[in-house]
Amino acid sequence: MDKRLLVLASGMFAIGTDSFVVAGVLPQVSASLAVPVALAGQMVTLYALSLALLSPVIAATVAHWPRKQLLLTGLVIFVLANAVTALAPNIGIVLASRLLAGLGAAMFSPTATATGASLVAPEQRGKALAIVIAGMSSATALGAPLGTFIGGWLGWRATMWFVAVVATLAAIGVAQLLRDVPTPPSLSLARRLAPLGDVRVLLTLTTTWLAYAGAFVVYTYIGLSFDRATGGDARVLAGLLVLWGVAATAGNLAAGRLTDRLGSRRIINAAIAIVAIDFALLPWTSASLGTAVPALVVWGVCGWGLLVPQQHRLISIAPTAAPVLLGLNSAAISIGVAMSGVIGGAAISWFDRHTLGLVGAAFITVSLLVAEWAHRSIAQPDRQSADTVTAP
Template structure:
């Protein structure tokens, strides 16, 4: 395993920990600052929206920056945002600091994935992406549970200090181990958004948004959806989330090798189909611990295993625009994460909380059809014009 990829994965681990750990300390934030849990929950929304909306803007503004400098600056801003969160006396500054932390994540994450892909030969690109993304998924297995434990042991501010410390260690690793990476040609914001006019790219990004909206729609309210399996025990829920995170990490790493071997189409379709079926069954499988365990394993394996082949598909469409496309894909994920709370909250008011998996499955299933639509457009555009033109002399 290339140690340079591990350095980039450590930064993704810090960003992922910040993404997932806040949900575990929201009640403490609410009580400490004297605000409602709903208002405190906007910490998650603002972090995700900041990341999603600022990724293409920062990529254009910092296009001429050396990649290593951009990675280090992103981690520095990320750490600063978490330090401000830990010190903030009121909810206003807390929420502002989440925007700042999201800005740092927007600078680092797309740059890290594109840089990692550029460090290896094309035939190893899937594995390289898997290693880097494994930093993000492993945050669900290690970073978020550990941060939540620290919050319960001390307080929520200690959790934010923990996230800042992880980001600082990642920055030290980048500074020490990562070599110089050539800076790609500068691209304006208009050109960065231009791929949205390519149906292949747009359909692939729409697949990402649909599937991850459906997945996180349930994750945001997992405590309520799985209360029958956990018996209302926070420790049991934490154990299930730990299992989910381990499965997510394994899914990421396996997806890299499988994508290199079988191509992105088979892995994308199989992962989406399996997790859609898994979510259809959630109203019943979440009713007991014995059935909730395999349901969460399938969720983790397939849900996070989808990310690598999606990135691989985007890079295959236009390799020269890899940083741009990966940034847009990350934006699609985090837009889905930020919207999942709103969609899931509305769904709970209309349906039983245990039926939330069916709503998520609807989004995921539509994502499967869009994924295949994207593949058909990719295949058509790769054919020579003579192969797709209709014959003019057949008389039909």
């Protein structure tokens, strides 16, 4: 295994820990700052929205930077932002610091995945992407549960300090172990957004957006959605997050190998269909610990198993535009996550919190229809390649 992929994965682990740990401490944030849980949930929304909107802008404005410098700068900003969150005296500063953390993540995450894909031969891209993304999925197995436990023990501010320390260690690893990699040709923002004019790319990104919006409707408010299974105990919730994260890591790695072997269509359709059914049953399976465990395992394996074939599908559409397309895919995920915070907050206000799974299932089901539409569009031999649009 290329050690450089492991270094990139370590940075993704830090980003992933911050992305997922906030959901586990929202009740503590709400109580500490005397704000509604739905308002505290906008920590997730603003972070994801910042990541989504800034990823293509950052990629265009600093395209001439060496990849190592860009990765390190992103991690430094990310560390400082989490320190501000930990020290913030009110919800306003907390939310502003989440925007800054999104900036750091926007500099690091798309750069890391694109760099990982460029380090290997085309026939090994699925595996390489799986390794880099495994850093984020493994954060759900270790970083987020540990951060949730720390929040229940020492308070949510200690959780944010924990995230800052994890990111600092990742920056040290990148600085010491990652060699400089070739800087891709510079592209303007207009050129980076040009793939959106290709219906194949647009449909694939829409699939990602809908699927992860549906999944994170539940995850953002998982402490509330699974309160019957956990009994409100942060330690039990942390244990469930560990289980979910282990399943996510296994699903992510398996998807890389299966995608290289079977192609992206079968893995995408199977993963989405299974998750849709799993979420539709959550109002009942989340009611007890015995049924919540298998539900979370299925969610972890298939939910994270979707990401690799989606990225593989995008790269197959336009191999020379891989960095641009993977950046747009990260933005699609972030927009979905941002939407989930708002949609989930509204659903909690209007309906019972235990019905969030049904809301998520609706979005995920629509994503399956769009995924098949994307496949049919890609299969048309006379459609213009996105390479001609995005290649410098």
